[in-house]
Amino acid sequence: MWQLYQFPLCPFSRKVRLMLSEKGIAYELWRENPWEMREAFMHMNPAGRTPVLHDPERAITLIDSRAICEYIEETTDRVPLIIGTASARAEIRRLVALFDENFFADVTGPLLNEKMKKRIFLKQPPESRVLRDAMRLAHEHLYYIDYLVDHRPWLAGPTMSMADLAAAAQISVADYLGGLDWNGHDQARAWYSVFKSRPSFRPLLAERMEVIQPPIHYADVNA
Amino acid sequence: MWQLYQFPLCPFSRKVRLMLSEKGIAYELWRENPWEMREAFMHMNPAGRTPVLHDPERAITLIDSRAICEYIEETTDRVPLIIGTASARAEIRRLVALFDENFFADVTGPLLNEKMKKRIFLKQPPESRVLRDAMRLAHEHLYYIDYLVDHRPWLAGPTMSMADLAAAAQISVADYLGGLDWNGHDQARAWYSVFKSRPSFRPLLAERMEVIQPPIHYADVNA
Numbered sequence A, B: 001m002w003q004l005y006q007f008p009l010c011p012f013s014r015k016v017r018l019m020l021s022e023k024g025i026a027y028e029l030w031r032e033n034p035w036e037m038r039e040a041f042m043h044m045n046p047a048g049r050t051p052v053l054h055d056p057e058r059a060i061t062l063i064d065s066r067a068i069c070e071y072i073e074e075t076t077d078r079v080p081l082i083i084g085t086a087s088a089r090a091e092i093r094r095l096v097a098l099f100d101e102n103f104f105a106d107v108t109g110p111l112l113n114e115k116m117k118k119r120i121f122l123k124q125p126p127e128s129r130v131l132r133d134a135m136r137l138a139h140e141h142l143y144y145i146d147y148l149v150d151h152r153p154w155l156a157g158p159t160m161s162m163a164d165l166a167a168a169a170q171i172s173v174a175d176y177l178g179g180l181d182w183n184g185h186d187q188a189r190a191w192y193s194v195f196k197s198r199p200s201f202r203p204l205l206a207e208r209m210e211v212i213q214p215p216i217h218y219a220d221v222n223a
Helices: A011-022 A039-044 A065-075 A086-122 A128-151 A162-176 A186-196 A202-206 B011-022 B039-044 B065-075 B086-122 B128-151 B162-176 B186-196 B202-206
Strands: A002-006 A027-031 A052-055 A060-063 B002-006 B027-031 B052-055 B060-063
Touching: A002 A011, A011 A027, A011 A065, A011 A086, A011 A162, A011 A202, A039 A052, A060 A065, A060 B086, A065 A086, A065 B086, A086 A128, A086 A162, A086 B060, A086 B065, A128 A186, A162 A186, B002 B011, B011 B027, B011 B065, B011 B086, B011 B162, B011 B202, B039 B052, B060 B065, B065 B086, B086 B128, B086 B162, B128 B186, B162 B186
Parallel strands: A002 A027, B002 B027
Antiparallel strands: A002 A052, A052 A060, B002 B052, B052 B060
């Protein structure tokens, strides 16, 4: 069976979990704290990042969340998530990159650094200026989601795709850390609320990190 | 014809240029300075990043260097660069991500910031501590390339792939900015020297940025 080396608040781990669950592929969760740089994990992935998807029986080790998702997409027929014409697939991959790179750099990354890494690992207080910037940029990203779902049923087009999974993974971590103000984002909230009620998403929303608790609305599908 | 909106020292633009040239696909270069945030460019790509590949006749706009490369790979038969079994393709994509993300964050990004952006745009001197860190991390990446080409003819396996193009694109920018010390990296140097003599690479190596000149060895295929 696949073993997913992951960290609960790693948005890239969450994206892979969502994909595997949507496709009905069984996997075991192996908790990995990336900052510990555990030797066996560093040996498996020299870049030291979660997620890693490993199958010990077939001796397959997959590294990098986008490479993992492309592999799963290429090797399964069920529930295609990178779909349509070459242009439609390019639009899906553009949005995956937008959330993996820009949303993460602007919002999820700074929130994780200030609210988790500093608390658990560095024992420092968060910097309020950094948190304010992240929340301001989060508004801009939520406005872009509002715009997209005003024009399309799902983020990249007529059906659910990897773009929705990548966005929901980032948003779920930012929301867990209290970094999102949903006021004024009715379209984005409606899209995310549909997502929260999916069976693939429920286990993620039920998890809690030891010392960090999410806001009350976090796991509420009606919020 | 394709129009590539690109910046000469953007490693992601260079990766796409190398791919198009290796595949023999004609394209026009359109110079774009990302920091200017030109309105027409921001309208085309809200993320504001180079490269963007645009075909005005067919009204196709492709954004994000990996999405562009996957599109080109899917729509051309010539010179496949994401090749082999699903596992081999995953290994190619792992290495592309390693160079696009880790090499860029550790080496190319800081060098561009200190040696180009501060000089041309911010009119500030570079920080020597940041430059030292980038050059130290560059050594670690070059050691990893030494290791890979000790075990394989090309970075990801038996044939040239997107992994080689992604690595060469990052390395060429870092080398232009004088951030690489090749001493002790004979394997990496031999691999890169083969690359420098390819017809796809020659136009890149011949270009010069206005105020910033590369070291003497930069375009020398025997160096």
